[in-house]
Amino acid sequence: MKFEIIARDGQTVARAGRFHTAHGTVETPIFIPVGSIGTVKTLSPKDLHENKVQIILGNTYHLYLKPGVKILFKAGGLHRFINWSKPILTDSGGFQVYSLMDLRKVTDEGVRFKSHWDGSEHFFTPEKVVDIQRRIGSDIIMVLDYCIANPSKKKETKEAAQLTLGWAERSREHFLKTNNLYGYSQFQFGIVQGGVYPDLRKENINALMDLNFDGYAIGGLAVGESGQIKNEITEISTHILPEEKVRYLMGVGTPIDIIDAIERGVDMFDCVIPTRNARNGTVFSRFGKVVIRNAQYKADFKPIDEACKCYTCRNFSRAYLRHLFNVNEVLGLRLATLHNIHFYLKLVRNARAAIIKDNFIKWKSQFLDLYNSDDKL
Amino acid sequence: MKFEIIARDGQTVARAGRFHTAHGTVETPIFIPVGSIGTVKTLSPKDLHENKVQIILGNTYHLYLKPGVKILFKAGGLHRFINWSKPILTDSGGFQVYSLMDLRKVTDEGVRFKSHWDGSEHFFTPEKVVDIQRRIGSDIIMVLDYCIANPSKKKETKEAAQLTLGWAERSREHFLKTNNLYGYSQFQFGIVQGGVYPDLRKENINALMDLNFDGYAIGGLAVGESGQIKNEITEISTHILPEEKVRYLMGVGTPIDIIDAIERGVDMFDCVIPTRNARNGTVFSRFGKVVIRNAQYKADFKPIDEACKCYTCRNFSRAYLRHLFNVNEVLGLRLATLHNIHFYLKLVRNARAAIIKDNFIKWKSQFLDLYNSDDKL
Numbered sequence: 001m002k003f004e005i006i007a008r009d010g011q012t013v014a015r016a017g018r019f020h021t022a023h024g025t026v027e028t029p030i031f032i033p034v035g036s037i038g039t040v041k042t043l044s045p046k047d048l049h050e051n052k053v054q055i056i057l058g059n060t061y062h063l064y065l066k067p068g069v070k071i072l073f074k075a076g077g078l079h080r081f082i083n084w085s086k087p088i089l090t091d092s093g094g095f096q097v098y099s100l101m102d103l104r105k106v107t108d109e110g111v112r113f114k115s116h117w118d119g120s121e122h123f124f125t126p127e128k129v130v131d132i133q134r135r136i137g138s139d140i141i142m143v144l145d146y147c148i149a150n151p152s153k154k155k156e157t158k159e160a161a162q163l164t165l166g167w168a169e170r171s172r173e174h175f176l177k178t179n180n181l182y183g184y185s186q187f188q189f190g191i192v193q194g195g196v197y198p199d200l201r202k203e204n205i206n207a208l209m210d211l212n213f214d215g216y217a218i219g220g221l222a223v224g225e226s227g228q229i230k231n232e233i234t235e236i237s238t239h240i241l242p243e244e245k246v247r248y249l250m251g252v253g254t255p256i257d258i259i260d261a262i263e264r265g266v267d268m269f270d271c272v273i274p275t276r277n278a279r280n281g282t283v284f285s286r287f288g289k290v291v292i293r294n295a296q297y298k299a300d301f302k303p304i305d306e307a308c309k310c311y312t313c314r315n316f317s318r319a320y321l322r323h324l325f326n327v328n329e330v331l332g333l334r335l336a337t338l339h340n341i342h343f344y345l346k347l348v349r350n351a352r353a354a355i356i357k358d359n360f361i362k363w364k365s366q367f368l369d370l371y372n373s374d375d376k377l
Numbered sequence: 378m379k380f381e382i383i384a385r386d387g388q389t390v391a392r393a394g395r396f397h398t399a400h401g402t403v404e405t406p407i408f409i410p411v412g413s414i415g416t417v418k419t420l421s422p423k424d425l426h427e428n429k430v431q432i433i434l435g436n437t438y439h440l441y442l443k444p445g446v447k448i449l450f451k452a453g454g455l456h457r458f459i460n461w462s463k464p465i466l467t468d469s470g471g472f473q474v475y476s477l478m479d480l481r482k483v484t485d486e487g488v489r490f491k492s493h494w495d496g497s498e499h500f501f502t503p504e505k506v507v508d509i510q511r512r513i514g515s516d517i518i519m520v521l522d523y524c525i526a527n528p529s530k531k532k533e534t535k536e537a538a539q540l541t542l543g544w545a546e547r548s549r550e551h552f553l554k555t556n557n558l559y560g561y562s563q564f565q566f567g568i569v570q571g572g573v574y575p576d577l578r579k580e581n582i583n584a585l586m587d588l589n590f591d592g593y594a595i596g597g598l599a600v601g602e603s604g605q606i607k608n609e610i611t612e613i614s615t616h617i618l619p620e621e622k623v624r625y626l627m628g629v630g631t632p633i634d635i636i637d638a639i640e641r642g643v644d645m646f647d648c649v650i651p652t653r654n655a656r657n658g659t660v661f662s663r664f665g666k667v668v669i670r671n672a673q674y675k676a677d678f679k680p681i682d683e684a685c686k687c688y689t690c691r692n693f694s695r696a697y698l699r700h701l702f703n704v705n706e707v708l709g710l711r712l713a714t715l716h717n718i719h720f721y722l723k724l725v726r727n728a729r730a731a732i733i734k735d736n737f738i739k740w741k742s743q744f745l746d747l748y749n750s751d752d753k754l
Contacts, residue, residue, distance in 0.1 A: 037704050037706065038697070038700060038701070038704075038706070039701065039706050039708045041706065041707070041708070042707050042708060042711075043708065044688075044692075044708060044711070044712070045692070046688070062704075066700065066703060066704050067675065067696070067700045067703070071675060071676055071696060071700070074676050074678070075676075075678060075694070075696065075697075081694075081696070081697055081700075082697060083692045083693055083697070298444065298448060299447075299448055299451050299452075301451070301452060311421075311423070315421075315422070315460045316460055317452070317458075319444070319448060319452065319458070320415070320452075320458055320459060320460070323415060323443065323444045323448070323458075324415070324416065326443060326444070327414050327415070327439075327443050329414065329415070329416050329418065330418070330419050330707045330710060330711075331416045331418070331419060331420065331421060333707060334419075334421070334707075334711070335421070
């Protein structure tokens, strides 16, 4: 995968770049909205395009269960099935299987789990997960990993990281000996594990780099550790990950988490926060979060954020959004989601522009001053 | 209200026209999507514009309870609150109160009812309902009526019709002595009652006409009677209603009901069928209804209707829609609603074009041949 770094910040290791896929170019740093099961919840492809979304994420676990790879293959892949023409990254199912907890059993061979839909039993191996993603046709496919909660004991963490590494080798081998199914190239990313232990992370990364993946994800964060530890582990990881490959911090995070990680040299993020928070009635503004469900907004006829140019802010008041949530109208979910996705994409575009202008730290400080201030519009 | 009839069908009493409001012109026959409580469920104003919606309906009962007239007044009326720039018609709350059944008590003075939200008690009089709609700022306001189920005994039906007539007199008087609140004219429609009894309908209409409303609605249909009786009562009503006033058949109906009533000289319709059916996974096509939830569509990659130009049909397959319903994604509700609204608006546009071309009966017969055929795309 061709990844070009076009600018580096002078004071930090933040970088701005772009990478190329068969479905178009992605400008980094980038945020990837989560489209678990064939849609970024509540949004159409047109909504995504209008909010400058460049790449979306699909969940292998969910898509494998419904509609299933047979339907996706008949449709000519996920892009065609959901009518999304830009890049798609699919996770490996590792995280969903991790969160199923009592419904799964991990062995060297792979992971046995039960469907959350109907309790039916399934078995994922590293090879099978590659095959599934070949059929999904995602531009970037992730290896099967074994994610454990933070903090876990060092012994367990080491075992999980070693298991993940063994799976990564099998995944890479299987990927290299199989072909794409729809006439365009797919790329494969490895996933770093090692919990909160710097030495395990380093060991894991060094071994992963030998496999020469197209990009590297930092996994096993945002699963219980503090923000400080998240930052430390991110920093340790980006310090030794290859400069010329894309770095992806999985499942992160809040606007502040994302800025912190960009500063530490991360290029890509996905997280359910903007979409899930929106559906719970929490929206983002320059001045921090706004719980739009609250009664205080019932006669507030300003938009969520007067400086925001999204469809929601250009057309609707807080009072109207509050009303929609108050009467359980699904339009509210969509308008809030549109806004939050716009906010996140704007955030990474602004970060990118700041890196290019070589004033990332100044931009960050201005953003945080407002975002953490007590002033609320 | 200025209503122009621009064409009449030669073989039927169908007519094509247009009427003018402060928020724009409406071309008749027209279908009015139901936007009960400040949104046509799942759709944004932009979605409505793109599907050529000309006028929407708001429910006085719902809007009075939430967000309440105080908020709507502060917002500068419903148009501004929901950011809908085209005409709005509000019903009187009579039908919602009718459907509350055990939660209401009707007297000569008005109707006492309990909120379905919290059980709180409220009292609607004909005058109060005018005042509420003044504050809502709808372009067309409906009088409070007393709707009863079909069939009801003649004595009860007569009493209900007389009560409605008395309320209509008070409504008209109150309307004429009050002013609009937002600087644009509002118009008031009367509602014909009289159940399934032709003589009661005629009596009711003649008395209502003396009040010189801006338009006339036929109420008390689509509440239990057969299609044949619905057609008979419609025909009797339009026969004596004034030619130069808009005629509105409330709560009707299926595509066939609408065509039947256009043939009988009706100009306006509202109904929850396209929106509610959509949310249940039933969509309309030239070839009749399609229950898109059904497993038979799981690998059907055609659009709902290949001839349809709506966003949904231009972009998505039956298989994808079926998947969205199957995994409970709200995007499915919106895509199905978009399609059904497009279908209904196209239906009335086509009916209008046929009237203008003086070939309504031929058009109707061609539509029904396909619609009732066993061919399914």
